[in-house]
Amino acid sequence: MAIFTSPAAKIPNPPANFRTPRKAQCRSSSTVAMSAPCVSDEIEQSKLVWVWTESKQVMTAAVERGWSTFLFPSEPRFREIAEEWSSIALIQPHFFDGSEIFNEKNELLAFIYDVSSPQQLQKLQPDDDNSDTVVINFSGEWQVIPAENIVAAFQGSKKTVLAVSTSSSEAQVFIEALEKGLDGVVLKVEEIEEILKLKDYFERRSEVRNHLSLTRATVTRVEAVGMGDRVCVDLCSLMRPGEGLLVGSFARGLFLVHSECLESKYIASRPFRVNAGPVHAYVAVPGGRTCYLSELKAGKEVIVVDQRGFQRTAVVGRIKIESRQLILVEAKDLNENIYSIFLQNAETVGLICPLEGDKATKTSIPVTSLKVRDEVLLRLQGGARHTGIEIQEFIVEK
Structure with a gap:
């Protein structure tokens, strides 16, 4: 499967006649703690999980655990997979083409960045207003420090920042960066075990918010x-x-x-x-x-x-x-x-x-x-x- 393409400069501008619908700018994914409406205070308390996979078994395991947003390349065969899965389960398919992510209605939802150098990282700015959501693929050897830099740079911003993770342990790195973490992850896996491990991690995280009776x-x-x-x-x-x-x-x-x-x-x-x-x-x-x-x-x-x-x-x-x-x-x-x-x-x-x-x-x-x-x-x-x-x-x- 093809990996992300790197934008040459800042987030590209959408077509002149394009207007992102308000609904499309809300978080369109399952959340860990609850299914949150588009309200910033509630969003702060949850982490998003999108799943990127070709495995029907992984899809089923993810849906059973409350994660219903799936990311696909825009090629016809992947659209056929998305259509087949939509007939099996209630999912939200998203498609990426180059540096842009669209929903089924072809509404622009997010931009993708491939970050493998400090220069590419510096191009990501919270004041770019073309999209409310940014997906980052940290393709270089460094992940922890770049993720921490993103958390620091985007603190106080209304943007949603996700990182592509190829394992549950990698996802944990992004979710815990600088304690607050990124807003969520795109889990790119083909094995059910990684879905189970990530869900177990979130359950342990949510457990600490419970009040024990003494x-x-x-x-x-x-x-x-x-x-x-x-x-x-x-x-x-x-x-x-x-x-x-x-x-x-x-x-x-x-x-x-x-x-x-x-x-x-x-x-x-x-x-x-x-x-x-x-x-x-x-x-x-x-x-x-x-x-x-x-x-x-x-x-x-x-x-x-x-x-x-x-x-x-x-x-x-x-x-x-x-x-x-x-x-x-x-x-x-x-x-x-x-x-x-x-x-x-x-x-x-x-x-x-x-x-x-x-x-x-x-x-x-x-x-x-x-x-x-x-x-x-x-x-x-x-x-x-x-x-x-x-x-x-x-x-x-x-």
Whole structure:
């Protein structure tokens, strides 16, 4: 399949008698979070995905996952494919000819740029007003820095900027460039697996916008129990006061263990670290799953949760397992159900406290100061698990 042609200069002017219909200038694609109307505030919260493929199986997989906009060359055989697919599924076919992208009604929607040099990158300017949408093919060896330069140059612009990606991992680079990312991607693939991987990535992204329900629990037992192999989880992200990981001896009740971000007299703050507990404990990971602390390793993701229940994903940078003195903490919920956790017996290890009303009067309590009747936060969920996935079955844990 032919790749994009590079415009010789700035975005070419449309024909003199051509007027882009207002409707054609709206985002004409499926979005990740929702099907957004042409409203800038809502558009900011979503990422566009167009799919460029000749595979009917890839098309089917994409449509089943909510992505219905497909990009084709304008040659007759591709128009025949688009017509065939339109009879199978409700899709929005777009066609490119040279540097221009049109819809089925031959309305100009976007311009394509092939960027392989700094000079070509500089020709892309947000004040060019010929089209609301720009598609960029970064055909050179460099992708990350050029994408970041585009994000910086187009910030505050009303233009929609997409990048051509040949894999889900490449798409992630463009979506996360300078944190804000480009507005979306054109996923040019012939394998279903790449569709599945990209959808899984977006689901993990959208998961962090959900608010987790946390439960107030009352401490019923605090007891030193001897030595054990405990796990420190060092993340590739910094944590703020009130944030930590969900950890527990039972998946049905996970304690919110505070990070080591707080200052102390005897040891420097380590805002990237959670002293999480012994190797057998469960920890919450993306997708509503759990895994054992002993299974974590560099590159895996965990869920970071704050005092109000807001969550985000973070990448594990390192795991440290060392033999340390442990303390057993048990707590009960309002229904008198008992949950437990083991933690290192140290002043830098703490459990996060509930809010009082809407205010955080206290962030955490060190386990060395924890007493019966103190209140901490729990995440309650299904206890039966198979490879970390919640299942419905009879189970007794104690």
